Amino acid sequence: MVSEHAAAQVLVASNRGPVSYALEENGELTAKRGGGGLVSGLSAIGDSEAALWVCAALGDGDREAVRRGVGEPGVRMLDIDERVHADAYNGIANSVLWFVHHMLYQTPLEPAFGPEFRAQWASYETYNRAFAEALAESAAGGAAVLVQDYHLALVPGMLRELRPDLRIGHFSHTPWAPVDYFRMLPDDVSEQLLRGILGADRAAFLTGRWADAFSDCCVAILGGTSGTRIGVHGLGADADFLRERSRRDDVEERLVALREQIGGDRKVVVRVDRTELSKNIVRGLQAYRELLATRPEWRERVVHVAFAYPSRQDLAVYRDYTASVQRLADEINSEYGVEGWTPVVLHVKDDFARSLAAYRLADVALVNPIRDGMNLVAKEVPVVSDEGCALVLSREAGAYEELGEDAVVVNPYDVTATAEALHSALTMPLAERAERTKRLAAAATSLPPSQWFLDQLRALGN
Incomplete structure (x- = not known):
């Protein structure tokens, strides 16, 4: 240069x-x-x-x-x-x-x-x-x-x-x-x-x-x-970087901490977003609450790990939205939580190593934006996932064009359908999940950043 x-x-x-x-x-x-x-x-x-x-x-x-x-x-x-x-x-x-x-x-x-x-x-x-x-x-x-x-x-x-x-x-x-x-x-x-x-x-x-x-x-x-x-x-996602970075010691440490927070042999639904209005975090939490309400068999058997990192907090509308996310997570935990099980584990402090740890342990990744140019999280999770991960993906994300065939696709405004999609993703047979993850990872990395x-x-x- x-x-x-x-x-x-x-x-x-x-x-x-x-x-x-x-x-x-x-x-x-x-x-x-x-x-x-x-x-x-x-x-x-x-x-x-x-x-x-x-x-x-x-x-x-x-x-x-x-x-x-x-x-x-x-x-x-x-x-x-x-x-x-x-x-x-x-x-x-x-x-x-x-x-x-x-x-x-x-x-x-x-x-x-x-x-x-x-x-x-x-x-x-x-x-x-x-x-x-x-x-x-x-x-x-x-x-x-x-x-x-x-x-x-x-x-x-x-x-x-x-x-x-x-x-x-x-x-x-x-x-x-x-x-x-x-x-x-x-x-x-x-x-x-x-x-x-x-x-x-x-x-x-x-x-x-x-x-x-x-x-x-x-x-x-x-x-x-x-x-x-x-x-x-x-x-596309940078596969070489993600795979190497997700195996470093700081990620392993956060993996241990997250597993302790989740507790037991529970399924994990992960989302990683900025608290950006278009990311649709509130409706995602509403869908998770509906899952717990309509399918009580999931109570104490699943945890929603939600990373909502603050964005544009100098704008009042973003501060209000961030507060809404926190408030809804607290309501779900208050309504359904019991000793030894916190239904929503919400983190709002940006931590890339912790995000990668969550990618690794996710059974389901929830990516439900109202509208998104691409959404790299949808591409990164399948690359990093340890055991394969079902992807619940909004049809309004740019990534839908490449990943839609192997994702569980949702209308981001339909909370009830998103709750059903979460159930489908959580009950997806492991062999099917692994096969879909392979295809998702291949599509996600077909055009690396360079x-x-x-x-x-x-x-x-x-």
Whole structure:
């Protein structure tokens, strides 16, 4: 990789970068490396190509690092005004675009696009322009630029105007809203978002369903996709990493602790999610409560291990949702729990090693989002599972397109049907469960993160 001052041949742009900085009490900065598909992908390029990751400074530590000139080779961190970033990230990306694409609005009350929205939208434009200018400045002639996600939907169009020589791709990690829902946005904004992405040579999505929805919006609102190619790349689980990481000592320790919490020779239903509104954790708990109510034979014979890690707690609606999850888990335990059996084991502190331990011991994995771009948990559990695991999967998850044939599929809004699906999954014969798990794991790992990234790069003609 190269420094931010050299001309890069391959560039990635995303809100969050591969490294973050913490400012210690003594004034020192400590760096923490991130993981994920993009990190794996850039690593797969190797040192033979000049690559650069352009990202935002997200906290005080990041901003201080930029001011001091501290940085990692191959990373350019942008110190965008804090108020602009807050408006663009929380005001527009997370509170509008995320809600539209995941169809989360309570439409009798929201959205209402007035002066506050317009002020935040101006910040979103400013934020995207900062990325476009940094990419234009840092890219070598004819370089390939891969722009990531809904935070940066305007960047391709802006960058195209600044540097028509570049090969630009945009990848959406979320679903894409159907036409009627997308049209809730103000007309000029919906057009601007579509034209922004159509500034790319190629717009890519996690599934054919989301790609088709984007194309439908372009046709309905703009009359077509203006020659931009549309692609699909279904991000898979990193099997080698997961299998190695899930056998480390810290995971083994947490496995022992979880087994103690579960107690006895009980079946285990596992879910691992952020407390994100689209993840549908509350209805999942309601379905588990209905299972215990309608099939009393499962009382004291099953435990629901639910990891609901806090997300976006700076937004009131997310804080309220997190509280609802905790409240419902407490109600179930109060209603059905007896000495030696806690029906719901809920953890809200993020712990990756503990998540992997839960993957390993799961008899059933519950993945029931209202709507999800992909959902990697659905792909990771079958890879890590010790004894094979039945997957209860929402048909609204992007992963359904690849895994639906071997999962127990549910309508995420149907609590009663989800309770029945849990029963079916819990009573699935072990041989069938093992066979399904093999097929799920094979499908889940067919496009590992490094390959997912390189395929996009090749599709741009690199």
